[in-house]
Amino acid sequence: MAIPPNPCGAETAAHRLVIVxxxxxxxxxxxxxxxxRRxxxxxxxxxxxxxxxxxHPVRATDELEHWFEPWRDATPRDLADRALARWAAFVEATQRDSPIPVMDGQxxxxxxxxxxxxDADTALIVDYVKALAVVIAPLNPFVLYLWQEDVEKAVRTVCTERGPEWIDYQVxxxxxxxxxxxxxYQGLDGLISLYRDYRQITDALFQQLPLAKLSIENSRRDWSAYERQILSRL
Incomplete structure (x- = not known):
């Protein structure tokens, strides 16, 4: 699948939030x-x-007793509402402070x-991301999306690198x-299937984001080239 960079948003304005x-x-x-660092x-x-x-300033599951298994404490709608509320508070605080948050996911x-x-409805997930894009828009965020053409190879690679204990933890x-x-879904094959599903959703959501953004297919791990691409946009 080819995901175009599809830049959106006011590129001349300073980004007050970067999400990777x-x-x-x-x-x-x-x-x-x-x-x-740059x-x-x-x-x-x-x-x-x-x-x-x-x-964590925005992750809503941290508020739950069973943060590791949020389905035990909340409905998908409740979690989405909690997350949006935390993001709104974060945006308000960030507008007052000087550092630019550079966020790992979220x-x-x-x-x-x-x-x-x-097992939230796809419509709820889509609506959640649309609402979140509106919430963070005052910060003129920049979203960097790192993706891999071959999802199975990407998952197997990270599993090999991190070892059997980490695989068991994820599974x-x-x-x-x-x-x-x-x-x-069961075992490593089930984890791969989960991330195929996940990528199908996030690929579509990324393409629809009305924000400044850049996608990089990074299977080659040519980090110096990726760095040049990223910095040219920041």
Whole structure:
């Protein structure tokens, strides 16, 4: 599948938020840190926000007792509303402060992943992202989408790199969710199927985003070339 860069938004205005998206192992964290460092080097204060940042400023599942299994504590609608409220508070605070947040996921990778695992209706997921795009629009965000043409190869690569314990962790957590149980997904093959489904959703959502954005197919791992592409847009 070919995902065009499809730039949107006011490119001449300063971006007050940068979001780096992609599936697990796609290079989000590394790229997030790179962007934050480059912004700092150019004299713009930046705030890198890793997915493991605690307390996390926008991830709504952190509020739940069973944050690891949000389907035990909330409905998809409730989680989407919680997430939008947290994002709204974050945007308000960011407008007052100087550092530019550079976020590891959380537009898709984060609560949207949880919504999928909770077996939310596709319409609810689409409406959630549309509403979120409106909420963050005052920051003139820039969204970088890292993707891989061959999803199975990408998932198998990260699984090989991170080892059997990490694979078991991912399988035992995600494939116990309502969505994966309904689909009958099991083992590593089931995890690959989940991420094929996930990518189908996020590819479409990215193409529809009315925000400044750039997609990079990064299977070759030519990081110096990707860095040049990214910095030319920032």
């Amino acid at each position: 998206e992609g599936i697990m192992g796609s290079g989000k964290s590394t790229t997030m840190r790179l962007i934050a 912004l700092e080097d150019s004299g713009r204060a930046a705030l890198p926000i890793h997915e493991r940042t605690e307390p 537009l898709f990778h984060g609560d949207l992943t949880h919504l999928l695992l909770m 035992n957590w995600k494939l116990a969710s309502p969505y994966c149980v309904r689909k009958g």
